Amino acid sequence: xxxxxxxxxxxxxxxAIRKLLRVGLTAEGYSIIDATDARxxxxxxxxxxxxxxxxxxxxxxxxxHDLLAKWRSELLELPIIILSSxxxxxxxxxxxxxxxxxxxxxxxxxKELAARxxxxxxxxxxxxxxRPVFRTGELSVDLVKRIVKVAGKEVKLSPKExxxxxxxxxxxxxxxxxxxxxxxxxGGSTDVQYLRIYVRQLRQKIExxxxxPHYITTETGVGYRLxxxx
Numbered sequence: 099x100x101x102x103x104x105x106x107x108x109x110x111x112x113x114a115i116r117k118l119l120r121v122g123l124t125a126e127g128y129s130i131i132d133a134t135d136a137r138x139x140x141x142x143x144x145x146x147x148x149x150x151x152x153x154x155x156x157x158x159x160x161x162x163h164d165l166l167a168k169w170r171s172e173l174l175e176l177p178i179i180i181l182s183s184x185x186x187x188x189x190x191x192x193x194x195x196x197x198x199x200x201x202x203x204x205x206x207x208x209k210e211l212a213a214r215x216x217x218x219x220x221x222x223x224x225x226x227x228x229r230p231v232f233r234t235g236e237l238s239v240d241l242v243k244r245i246v247k248v249a250g251k252e253v254k255l256s257p258k259e260x261x262x263x264x265x266x267x268x269x270x271x272x273x274x275x276x277x278x279x280x281x282x283x284x285g286g287s288t289d290v291q292y293l294r295i296y297v298r299q300l301r302q303k304i305e306x307x308x309x310x311p312h313y314i315t316t317e318t319g320v321g322y323r324l325x326x327x328x
Contacts, residue, residue: 104219107148108132109139109165110181111158115204119152122208128215136160143169148176150215153198155182155189163192170197177218181206187319194275194320201273217271217326232267234325237304237313239267248304258283259300262293263324266314271326273317297322 104127108119111134120130131146133139136157142148151169155162166178180193180201190201199218202211232239236249244260246253255263261283266274276290284292301308313325 104150104215105129105131105146105148106215107139107142107146107151109134109136109151109157109162110154111135111156112154115154115181118208119211123212123215126208126212134158136162136165139165140168143174143176150218151176151178152181152211153178155180155193163189163196166193166196166198175222177215177222179211179214179218190320191275191277194273195277199272220326221269221271232270232327234270234313234328237325239263241267246304253303255300255303256296258296259303262296262300263304266322266324270324273321273323275321277321279321 106123106128108116108130110116110119110132116132116134120132123130131142131148133142136159139151139153139157143151153162153166157165162180162182166180169176169178177199178197180190180198181204182189182193182201183204190203193201199221200214202214230240230242232241238247240246241264246255246260246263262279265279265282276293277286279293280286280288280290297314298308301311301314304313305311315323315325317323
């Protein structure tokens with residue numbers, strides 16, 4: 099899918115934001131349509147069939163969280179990236195748990211947003227299910243044989259460390275919330291502090307500089323993001 103064939107629906111009631119996105123993303127080769135409220139957004143999803151949605155959480159006629167939940171309940175599988183001036187972690191986590199693919203807080207740079215869009219679109223195009231071998235940089239994860247290597251050398255992980263890495267691999271390039279990881283690895287019954295401990299141990303084994311991670315980055319107060327596949 100080339101950028102010139104990608105149609106993006108911008109859902110935001112701020113004229114300045116819509117103008118910024120139209121100018122910036124058109125320059126990146128995307129086709130932009132927009133909506134100022136939830137009702138119009140729902141109509142345009144049906145009529146225009148966009149490839150990706152940029153959704154503001156503060157809409158005049160419906161909370162963005164509610165619109166997101168409605169779309170996901172209707173099995174709308176388009177990538178949805180949240181645009182929000184909110185900095186509260188609770189709202190961001192809630193959006194991700196409801197099915198958002200990523201989030202960008204205002205103010206943002208168009209280049210950064212375009213990069214997030216490319217990741218979301220690539221993730222959408224990936225085949226469903228686990229890829230046999232995941233590679234990014236010098237890290238490789240064989241999901242069939244459960245073998246992890248860094249620079250060609252096998253790294254021994256504990257079962258929990260591997261399970262965390264497996265979930266991150268399945269969603270490489272996307273933000274995965276603490277709660278999602280807790281649900282997938284521990285069934286949701288474990289404190290987030292345990293997750294932080296295991297992620298720290300995992301970084302010690304796969305990162306060249308664990309305190310400045312290259313592969314598993316932290317989204318403060320939200321979760322973690324694994325560098326996308328190459």
